[in-house]
Amino acid sequence: MASQGNEKARVYIINALKGLEVAPLGQDYRHVFNDKAGRDGANVIGYIPGTDFPQQYIVLSAHFDHIGKGARVIYNGADDNASGTAALLAIAEQVKQTPLRYSLILLFSDGEEVGLVGAHAFIRSYQALLADIKLNINLDMIAGDRGTKKLRFISKGVDSLLDKQGLKMWARLRDSARIQVKKGFKSGSSSIARGSSAVNNRIRWRAASDHYVFYKAKIPFIYFGVGTHKNYHTGNDDFNGINREFYLAATASICRQIYLLDRLMTN
Template sequence: MPFVLIYILCISIAWGSPWRSIEQLPAVITEKDNLSVLEHLKNLSSDQFTGRKFASQGSVESQAYLVSALKALSIPAFNNQYHHNFKQSGLFQSKQGTNIIAYIQGTHQKDEYIVLTAHYDHLGTKRNKVYNGADDNASGTAALLLYAKLLKKSPLKYSVILLFTDGEEVDLLGAKAFIAQQSKILSKIKLNINLDMIAGSKKTKKLHFLKKDLSQILSTQKLEALTQLQNHFKTNSSVNLTPGFRRVKSVGSNVNRANWLMASDHGVFSKAGIPFIYFGVGTHKNYHSEFDNYANINQNFYLAAINIIFQQLVYIDNAMYEGAIPD
């Protein structure tokens, strides 16, 4: 395929006000980065990990893959450990889940955090067929690995916690465990950005988003500028960035996807009073099936999606900091 060479832009006169306060964005997504993120997505959704089912050997092996990738990028572990275990209690036995968490210190607001989340678990195997979960959610997981690389080179003003959650497909267990285990820093978490299904299928044309409580962290002016930027991406981007999701309950889902506020890990952060933005394509014909594999994702769409999500992350980081500076 012709790989999309995506540049993260500096000030653009044509784009107007959302970027006027940003002198330079901190990184460029290169063709090499595109190849790398696609390779991660391909690997994570391969049969090697047998569908990454919660508390399975495939899950353990995918954890090892993530930690190896983070170490190769010299990304520090969160609180000096990558593996953060939790238990799922059952009637006859309990199972262990494991969040993988990394950390990149900010340049200015070191003790305040933006948490980037993507769940790496999926459904495992059914009827001897591997449910690879390429879109759901190797796509978001691979994107976080790319963002880790970019932010290691050029950190944001706020510190970033990279949270690869386990057990999202099992009642959002990993996100709930993180909130419970990190109660001491919850008041310091400014924002959650959650990526869950951002590669779609071959026919996917829209990247949806949902945001809540951003007025807690952005002034009216900055929030309006963010909306302008998102409107720009709706009409001037190949991913057609679109607010909101269709209210459809999908067959086979463990979560009622009609309730998009609680459809993925962002819902747990929202319940804890933390503002969020959730990016995803919504359900499609390959959702929770054996056809959600690497061959069936929309690669060009995916590469464009990770670009515009990252641009919004950079804008919000700068906008929050500018709002936090005393007059």
């Protein structure tokens, strides 16, 4: 959170948003917060106004933090979650050129790895917007490893935004992607290295990333990811370990889905 590496990441994201001429949501791109444990952090938040419903929002989120350094290893986090962070910037570039009907909030969250604290801070700070947030789309680990073949997702509440025909159209679009887009995640465990040991816990996918905070706030969500893989939370999660062709196709598929959902959602 309040580390030199995190600040470098924030500066990179902010400069990228400025280069795309994406405005901040408020006066500043940095959304500074202090969590319950007294730790300082800062999200980065961008905003692209919608053409038809500028006062209603889709929140596209990805966390930019990672575990950092262990005793003898650096966790570079290429998939977890540079993949989601870079995808947000790519999608922002597209949406800036061709805006959505609904306004798009780009939430680059801090502190996901230590309890989703950046997403919690966003919800606390923007209570006045919550009733107007139609949907959260959260991207966390969408590049996988070299053997990854499927982009997975879970969702809750989307049926309140789309009618039956819209749900069918969304399913057909997923099925037409160059990669397999499958509902649901395989059961797995989270292994987080701490010193010379590891903490293993079964993964509850609904609560596995920032989308859970939106779910608790009764906001519909879609979470895209690939699930766990051999490089997850290890020192091998670097650029050379990801499935680059898959990642580009996954990002393109998610972008197409965002445009379709934006078009089909009922106001």
